[in-house]
Each structure stands twice: as C-alpha cells, then as structure tokens.
Amino acid sequence: MAEAHQAVAFQFTVSPEGIDFQLSHAALKEIYLSGLRSWKKKFNQLRNGFVTGVYPASPSSWLFMVTAILVTQYSRLDPSMGMIEKIKEHLPVSDYLSDEGMDVLSATAFSTGLWLALIMTMRSILKMLLCYHGWMYEEHGKMSNTTKIWLALVKIFAGRKPMLYSYQASLPRLPVPALKDTVQRYLESIRPLTTDEEFQRMTGLARDFEQTLGPRLQWYLKLKSWWAPNYVSDWWEEYVYLRGRGPLMVNSNYYIMDFLYVTPTPIQAARAGNLVYAMMLYRRKLTQEEIKPMMIHGCLPMCSAQYERMFNTTRVPGLEGDTIKHLRDSKHIAVYHAGRFFRVSLYYNGKLLRPRELQAQFQSILGDPTPPSPGEEKLPALTAADRDPWARARNTYFQTGMNEQSLSLIDNAAFFVSLDTSEQGLREPNPGHSLDAYAKSLLHGRCCDRWFDKSFTLVVYRNGKSGINAEHSWADAPIVGHLWEYTIATDAFLLGYDANGNCKGDADPNIPPPQKLEWEIPQECEQVILQSFIVAQALARDVEFHIFTFKDFGKGLIKKCRTSPDSFIQLALQLAHFRDKGKFCLTYEASMTRLFREGRTETVRSCSIESCNFVKAMMDPTQDDNVRLRLFRVAAEKHQNLYRQAMTGAGIDRHLFCLYVVSKYLGFDSPFLREVLSEPWRLSTSQTPVQQLELFDLENHPDYISCGGGFGPVDDDGYGVSYIILGEDLINFHVSCKVSSQETDAHRFGLNIRKAMTDILALFQLNKRIPASGGQ
Template sequence: MAEAHQAVAFQFTVTPDGIDLHLCHEALRQVYLSGLHSWKKRFIRFKNGVMTGVYPGSPSGLLVVLVGYVSTTKYAKIDPSLGIFTKLSTHLPISKYVTEEGQRIVGGVLVGTGLWITVTFVMRNILKCLLSWHGWMFSRHGSLSLKTKIWLVLVKLFSGQKPMLYSFQSSLPRLPVPPVKDTVRRYLESARPLMDDEQYKRMEGLAKDFEKNLGPKLQWYLKLKSWWTSNYVSDWWEEYIYLRGRGPIMVNSNYYAMDFLFVIPTSIQAARAGNSIHALMMYRRKLDRAQIKPLMVLNTIPMCSSQYERMFNTSRTPGVEADVLQHVNESKHIAVFHKGRFYKVWMFYDGRLLLPREIEQQIERILMDKSEPQPGEEMLAALTAGDRVPWAKARTQFFSRGKNKQSLDAVEKAAFFVTLDDSEQRFDPDNPVQSLDSYGKSLLHGKCYDRWFDKSFNLIVFKNGTMGLNGEHSWADAPVIGHLWEHVLSSDPVRLGYSEDGHCKGNPHPNLPGPQRLQWDIPEECQTVIDSSLKVAQALADDVDMHIFPFNDFGKGLIKKCKTSPDGFIQLALQLAHFRDKGKFCLTYEASMTRLFREGRTETVRSCTTQTCDFVRAMMNGKATREEKLKLLRTAAEKHQDMYRLAMTGNGIDRHLFCLYLVSKYLGEDSAFLKEVLSEPWRLSTSQTPLQQAELFDLKRHPEYVTSGGGFGPVADDGYGVSYIILGEDFINFHISSKHSSPETDSHRFGNHIKQAMLEILELFQLDNKAKDK
C-alpha cells in the first residue's frame, strides 16, 4: 500500500564494504514538516497563554507604559528607579557593571513593568467585581435603566481590546452558594402545585427540619469548597451525573444535531464529508489559537469558555466504577467508519491541513474499498452503546496490547469520529413525519454499532449527502457543540462551496498516501461481549419514540408582538400540551446556562409553577374569559422569566441541593428530605437550542438554509424529552422523544397537543389576521 511505502524513512544493508544507507528523502521531508508544524503549534499555545495571562493588559500596552514612563522621568529629571539602585549600591558594587545611563534604563523598565502589572491586576479585579453584579438581567425586556447603562459602559471600559477565547476566564466570578433557607423556600414553592395538602405538609416538615438541623452543617462544607475551587458544582456534576453512570450513554446521555432542513448542498457523500471535515478542522485550528470570539451577552458581558477545551481529541474511557475523559493536546488524524470497517485518515500532508477536495479524495478511497470487515470488527462499536461495565472489562482484557491497542488508540485519540452511513436520510416534503422521525432516530442511535458513542462527537454523513452530529454529554453541554455546528453549516455551502458537478472545489492530490485500515484481532469471547452489548443497545433504541416537526404557523416575530418572552410562551404551551396529554401536571426540567460564572455549566428552571398551573386550568375551563386567561398568562410568563434569571445568576435550587446531598453522603449523614428531592423523576425534560451566531445565517435572503436544531432521548421511562429551536421570525422546530414501552406517552400525540396549545395561546391576543399571514 502507498502509506506503507511512504512510512519507510530509511533502509540499510550490511555488505563486505560496510553499511549501505538508503534515505527516503520524501519521508524525511514529511518528518521535518511535521516537526515544524508541532513547534509552531507549541509557540502559538505559549503566546496565547501569555496573552491570556496578562489580559486585559497587552504587550503593546506594556511597551506604551515603559516608553511613557522612561520618557517622562527623563524629562522631569526624576530617578526612574525611584531610588532602587541607590539603595542597592550601598550593598553591591553596581556601578562597576552597569553605567549610570544603564541603571536609569533598567530601573525604568523594572518600575514601569511593575506599574503595568499593577494596573492590569487592578483592571482585572474591577472587572471581576463588575461581572459579579447581575441586576442588569432583571431589567424590563427592551429597556435598560440608567444604572445598567452606566454599568455596561464600565464593563466595556475594563474589558480590554480584542479578547481571545479564554481572555476573560480569570475575570469571571465564582458561582455563589445560595443560602439554605432560600433554596428550601424555593423548592417548596416549586413542589406546591404537584402535591395535595397532605403530601405538601409532610414535605414541608422534612424541609424545615433539614433547614434547621443538618442543612447548616452541610452548607459549611459546601462554602469551604466554593472558596477553594473555581466552581463548587461542575466537577461533581461531571463525575456523578455523567461519568459514574453505569448504564448506556447512547440515548440516555448523548444527543444529536441536524443538518439544513430544506436543502442539501450536494448529494455526493464524499464531497459533503470533505467540506464538513475541513470546516471542523479549521474550527479546531481557531480553537487551538484561541481565535474564536468568546460568547458575549449584549455584546458586552463575557461567558465562560472552559468547555471548549475538550471539544476535539477527546474520548470517554470506560471504567468499572467510573469513566474517565481522555484528552490529548494534539491529534493529526480522524477515525472513519464505513460498512463495518475502521480507518485512520491523516489530516495533514506537506506540513499543511488537507484541502476539502483532498479530504474528499480520501473518503472516496474508503467508499471504493470492497474489503470485508475482520471477525468481530463490524459490530465492535456496540461496546460503546451498551452498559459501561462490560465495555470496561472487555477493554482491559482484549484491547490493552498488540494491534487491538494500537487500533483503539487510533480511534480514541482521533480529532473526532466520522461515520459514512450507508442509509439515506433527509426531510421529505411528501412524507414529512416519517422522514424526520427516521432522520432523528438515526442521528441519536443509528444501528447501535456504527457510531463511536465515547468520542466527544461523531460526524455522520449519509449516502445522499445529508449529515448530522452525535455528541457525548460529559465533557460539555449542547450549546458548545451548537457553536461548532453553526460554524460548519455556515462554512459548507457559502464559504467553501461546491463545483457545478457537486464535488468540493479544487483538485485531487497526485501523491497523497491513502487511508490506513485499522487491524483488529477480536477473539470469540470478546465477540460474545459485543453481541450482548448490541442486544442491550438495540432494545433501548427500538424503544425510542421520536417525533420531529417544523412549526411554521408563526414564530418569535408574532410572539414578541404579544409582548411575551418567546421561551416563556413555548414553556406555557408545553405545560398546556402536557396537561391535555396526561391530564395532570408533572415536575418539569428546563435547562439554563450558568456560564456567567467561571466553569459554569447548567442549572434547572422548574417550569411547572403555581402560576403556570393556574393558567392551564383557566385554558381548560370553558367558563374562563379571555381577559382572565390573558392576565394569568402574563403572570405565569413573568414568573417563568424570573426563575430563568435566578437560575442564570446562581440562585437556582437543583445544583445546590445536589451538592448538599453529596456532602451528606461523604459525611455519612442521611437526609430524608434530600433523598426524596433527588429521587423525584423529571417526566417533562425540555431544552431550547439557542442560535448563537445569527450573523452567520441570512435567513431573509436564504430561508432555505435553516437548520433543524437537535434533540435528545427521554429522561424518564414514562416521560417526554422536548427540544426546540427558534429560527428567524416565523419558524420553530420541535424534537420530541419518549418510550414506546410506556402506555402513558406517545410522541406524535404530544406533538399534536403542542401545535394546538401554541395556536390557542396566540389566539388569546387576537392579533390581526394579516399579521399572522406574514
């Protein structure tokens, strides 16, 4: 094979005349270029570390301070060292080694640098104090108070110029620990609409007892942790919610992101893979160089960027008791799966990243390969889809040495994983329901053996050119993958583009070594474990009831005319739809971000409130007037917004209760209150997929380039998982999941209830019919 020939850098032969050495100049050239690329990357990381470490100061600012300080002191005839050298000269013979002029320059540099460091330190801490104030979030929507405007100006003033991705990390405040009293009060408030009087009285007693006795003791330890660590929640959340889970991560944890809904830029599978893989690698290059702009609220307030660090070159390694996230700093290849075979594809040649047409060339070679999978190879990835303990034991027993270890390393240390799916998926206008449901299920679990679910993310490219992502959840939350996916989708048809015949632009490379087929030696005993994991995964996948539907009757344009938050409007519709579906209310999870704080991840908004229930009951009551319903709607929507703000500003209740529970376990203390709170199932789990880079998509001029968002599996066996994305002014896409095995749920039925609820709530506002048609 070509790659085997290129791998030989030199050969030597022992002859009677000595050793005859034959060098392969091309191989040595590649070694040189690879080393050059590696050192460039190290230098960039070092430079970025320095730039981030001194931010909001900068080297140019240091130069200005030094020149200004030395010039001013020289003009004013002041000793720039402020007497440092005079004092030192009494103990050291400095004048023998440094002239008087040199002493002035060195002294000026030392004092000027100290002054610059002091100013930078002061600016950083002032910015940290400013970012600790969150009163701006509680301003009325669309209007900012004078206090908030002044605060925004100050934040901009102390934020420095041209920040890089991680520039604000040391300026972000720590996540505060809410008082136990406040958390207990808010919990009881959220539990009241879900309990009858007797249940609530019992829970109130447990809560008050906890607040008075055990709570303060646990709180003390949690406060201590918050002072000692960057974030008192995130490390425990990652470990206990994700890495210690022993069930399958497929469906239960992993999530997916979809392609454009109405258009496929090319139907050539290899070409679509070429552009998208190149776009992903370009994003990684920006990430390595910290050139991605940090996400800013109101274009001013920075959000934490720590989750981006493990986006690439990361894999979740199974363990018997807990998994571990394995991350390598650099990876120059990707792993590709096609028809049961694994390949290692190098992404660099001649010291540069492969161009889209060259990547397409590599993918074409894989697609044309007619070889059969090795014994046990085809279903191998099912190990990542089943229970974690069998996979952990099999990994230790069968993949710790020889060719199996080398091939597994190639997969786990790849930049990311690519599946060339041999099925065809896309939105079919003639069969919208079945086509989208099939597409969503394929991205969520596929055949259960054609995705490497442990990788940070899988790029899936279907036979007809449609594509999507499957993301592993432990290393980061969905908005981070969403940011990456927006970059890929905006780069693919617009910036990179395709030739008239549907191929990537450019020409194939005449001397490019081909992909490397990974070799496995999988014994029958291991194949038995693979078959067992596959059965577990297939049972789980077959039970998923998926329904995806585009809602285009109206969007946020009309909702804003109702002077209501679009997210609050949709959450109320979900509560009304759920009550119609099941005839009862349930504990509801809505994810919100806590990335206003350092290393922040998520917090829960408990969307089912007393105010929401009052509104739903009014909607179900034929005797209630429109004015009464409208008043209750506004009250419920405002309550929802307040809860969302509290969650984002570190005053949510669920992460606090979770950490208090962990401390109680470490101390060996039992709390009936905490145990009962954390055992309550989330029968309605919801999440909005935010469009974070709207400037990348011109939906007015190109409405066809609208993404479908993404979704996840159901959290409870008898509940629903709902994800939605608000696109443009007139479009909302819903993703609903549940389980066929539950007699209480039906995703399609629930979808119909959501449509009905959305239309009924809009009807309350009696907007002009002409406005609806726009």
C-alpha cells in the same frame, strides 16, 4: 501509520564490507514537517497564553508604559516617588552595567511592576462589575441609570479585541445560594405537584434538614466555592456523567441535524470532504484562540472553558467511573463505513488536506471492497451499551497487539466520522416520518455505526445529508452547536461545490490512501460485542421521535404579545402536557450558568404554582379569556424570574445536588436530599440557541435554516422536548418518549403542543388589536 513511517525512516544493515545506512528522505521530510508544525503550535500557544494572561491590557501597552516612564526619567521627573532608585540599589547586575544601563533596567522593572498591578486592578474591577445582575431584572427596552453607568464601566474595563479565553480570569465564581432560600424555593416548586399531606411531610423533612444537617453541609460548600473555580462543575461532570454506568446512547448523547430544506450536494464523499475541512478550519481558529468569546449585549462575556476539549477527546470506560482523555493535537480522524474502520490523515507535507483531497480519501473508503474482519462490524456497539462490560472488554482484549494500536488510533483521533449507508433527511412521500427516522438515525443509528465515546461523531449519509452525535460529559449542547453552525455555514457559503457536486479545487495524487485498521477479536470478545449490540438495539427500538416544524407563527408574533418567546413556549408545553396526561409533572428546563467561571447548566423548574393556575384556567370552560390572559402574564413573569435566578447562580437544583454529594462524602444519610434527588423529571426541555446569526442570511437564503437537535427521554414515562426558534416565523420541535410507556405518545404530544401554541396566541386577539412591539 505515522509510527510505521518513522520506523522505516532510518534503517541499516551489517555486512562484511561494513554498515550500510539507508535513509528514507520522504519519511524524514514528513518527520521534519511534523516537528515544525508541532513547534509552531507550541509557539502560538505560548504567545496566546501570554496575550490572554495580560488581558485586558496588551503587550503594546507594556511598551507604552516603559517608554512613558523612561521619558519622565530623562525629564528629571520621578513618578515612582523614589522606588526606581531603590530598585536600582538592589539590582544584582550592578557590577556589569553602566550607570545609564542601571537606570534603564530599574525603570523597566518599575514599569513592568506598575503595568502588572494595573492589569490586576482592571481585572478585579471587571470581576466586581460582572457580579452585578440587576440589568437582567429590568423591563426590556427600559434601562435604569444605574445599569447605564454599569454598562459603560464594563465596556471601559472589558478591553478590546478579546481572544477566546481572555475573560476567564475576570469571570466571577458561582455563588452558593443561602440554604434557607434554596429550601423555600424547593418547597414552592413542588407545591402544585403534591397533595396537602405529601406537602406537609416534605415541609417537615425540609425544615429538619435546614436546621440540623444542612448548615454543616453548607459550610463545606462555601469552603469549596472559595477554593475551586466552580463549586458545581467538577462534581457535575464526575457524578452525573462519568460515574453513570448506563448506556450513553439515547440516555446521555444528543444529536444536531443538518439544514432542514437544503442538501448542498448529493455526493457523500464530497459533503464529508467539505464538512471535515470546515471543522479543521474551526479547530485551527480554536487552537489559535481566534474564536470570539460569546457575549451578551455585545459586552458581557460568557465562560469559554468548555471549548477546550472539543477536539482530540474521548471518553474512556472504567469499572468504577469513566475518564476523559484529551490530547493537545491530533493529525488524523477515524472513519467507519460498512463495518470497517479507517484512519485518514489530515495532513500531507505539513499542510492540511484540501476539501477535494479529503473527498478523494473518503471516496477511496467508499470504494474499498475489503470485508470487515471477524467482530469488527459491530465493535462500536461496545460504546453504545452499559459501561462496565465495555470497560472489562477493553481491559481484557484491547491492551496488546493490533487491537491496542487500532483502538488507540480511534481514541486519539481528532473526531469520529461515520459514512452512513442509509439516506436521511426531509424526504417524500412522507416528510414527517422521514424527519422522525432522521432523528433516530442520528441519535443511535444501527447501534454499531457511531463511536459514542468520542467527543462527537460526524455522520454523513449516502444522499449527502449530515448531522452530529455528541457525547455530553465534556460540554453542553451550545458548544457543539457553535461548531456546527460554523461548519455548515462554511460548507454552504464559503467552500461550495462545483457544477457536478464535487468539492472545488484539485487533489494531489501522491497523497497516501486511508489506512484500514486491523483487529484480532477473539470469539469471547465477539460474544461481549453481540450482547452489547442486543442491549443497544432494545434501547433504540424503545425510543420514539416526532420532529415537526411549527409554521403558524414564530418569534415575531410572540414579541407582539409583549412576552418572552421562551416563556410563551414553556407555558404552551405545560398546557400541552396537562392535556396529554391530565396532570402536572416536575419539569426540567436547561439554563446556562456561563456568566460564571466554568459554569455549565442549571435547572429552571418550569412547572410553577402560577403556570398551573394558568393551565387550570385554560381547561376551565367557565373562565373568560381576560382572566386567562391575566394568569398567563403572571405565569410568564414567574417563569422569567425563575430563569433569571438560574442564570445568576440562585437556582436550587445544582445547590441541592452538591449538598447531597457532600453528605455522601461525610457519610450522612439525609431523607430530604435522598427524596429530592430521586424525583423523576417527567418533562425535560431545552432550547437550542442560534448563536451566530451573522453566518446565515435568512432574507436571501431562507431555505438555509437548521433543523436544530434533540435528545432522548429522561424518564421512562416522560417526554424529552427540544426546540429551536428560527427567524421570525418558524419554530422546530423535537419530541421524544419511550414506546414501551403506556402514558406517552410523541405524535399525540406534538399535536397538543401545536394546539396549545395557537390557543395561547388567541388570548391576545392580535387580529383585533396589535400592541406596541416589545418582549424580551
């Protein structure tokens, strides 16, 4: 422990001869290097904060401004129109400087004020420009003159070489949609899912809400939108995630898989060494804000706020609600293997451990024969089950002694690593079944070998395969996906392995071994752990996964249909679901709102009147393909418009959610909002975006493709579907559902998805005529 090193760095004994001082030079050196690293980090943070604070200008532009004003002063010109002289008259240091010094100081003060005013002006103009979303509604490949002028202005005012958080102050606030529009869009979304009588009843509730309670709640929301950076995100985090009392495992956490076809090395410790090192390189770039902000069309920035809590973060259980604990820095990781916990230091002599040195640390853990202490093996099950028992156990058994110290080391770790004792991945003789098992393992493992409270757990299997299990409250999947893309690309293409599969380089033999965490878990706590383990096991057994690769066609052929790949897949899911269950259902598709400050997600209600008309035509044998194709295009365009509305702040579900929160704060009960918020999402879908294409050379390395990620079903009788579009010819699907449901079957639904995809493509008759490429 670092605390132990510090404790023995300085010792003294009192004897008859006097006081004998004993100094540990090695410990003092470690303390010195630790402090030096901390001060360097603080300096970098101050520097980055200043650079970000003056963006889109740069510190050098201030020097240019001061120099230009001074030159004009000495040229007997006065660009300040007398303001420099007025500043000079009021300077408090007039008695200590010469007249020339006063001139320079007053000109510098004026230049600085002018420079800051220009920065604020540029930011205000950029913020106004970023409020324009007309470009999103234009046909792909056809840009209006208005959009061209707007795009040119954005490029002018957006600045150059932005850091990760450079655009945060320039992003617009998420607007509050008009109450009338939200109610109307809601009624439109439920029309195909209700009978005439049900629809009339909901219309009555909606209109009554719109005319009575709604305007009052709307006023409070608008007030919040003027005051807070985002009127949704803080309530979304608190009430959807942190106030939830159910298990995080399966219900909230999600997973991301490794390469589909390739395992860079079969040596578990070596793979863990490279991956952890790559993650620490990413953390260094994140701390120094060197990661480029995500941009649309190369110039439209998206919010970067969610990156802040990626590392050194854990979710702490509470009796009424959880909290997120985030540290500015952490110098170690927590590792779990075969029922034991270890602390692995990431630095030695002030330097980050190299991959081969990290491999040695992990190999030491794998070879450690020490058995788990009583209660230790299943301890992570507390994080897998209901939150209240975990909160009570934490307050009762983990507040003193070595339990407090060990738990603190886990909470304060940069992230959690699980060295899994099983083998996973795409394996013979049953590749399909092996992918299903791989997904289940990443999502819940053995229910006691993942620390579900950490921001993410890196899982490395015995055969070198890996993946991530991520906690959802602090950020959404694209943020963790960005980290994972960088990590596996750095591991495979930059770091690599030697001929024997070990990490490259040498290891310093003087690095101390990992520290095993010690626990004193009483029998009463063991009973709580066992009960949580039983609850988690039941939840895990009830989850069914079907992971499959769709190779018949991909984005390339879909674009030749002149339609959006996402709309194509979403309509295929609607058709597949109707074939699977014989009915339509409320459908959730996740969309991002990161075009706005602190934006997270919005819901696209993919089941629309237009999509239902298309599905009915596909199921009607009397309809011809021309009618079906026409209805498909109408439905696809409707879906695109719904997605655009969600991205531009005109979605309905976050607005309705916040209205509900305000009603609870005010003590009002709205039958309309109560019913809206209780409606089940029987089909929950999400696309996993590939964000850093430049990291993967699919032409020369076609096997180095990600398998994507997935999540558990949202409803007991529903499906969870995640998909990732890879290259031009491959789409990976992750389908989940509950085993206990009589309505669902993940493999059956997978077959229906395959058939729906091919049936829709057949409508375009691409084998007979191939239209000009287009699409969005």
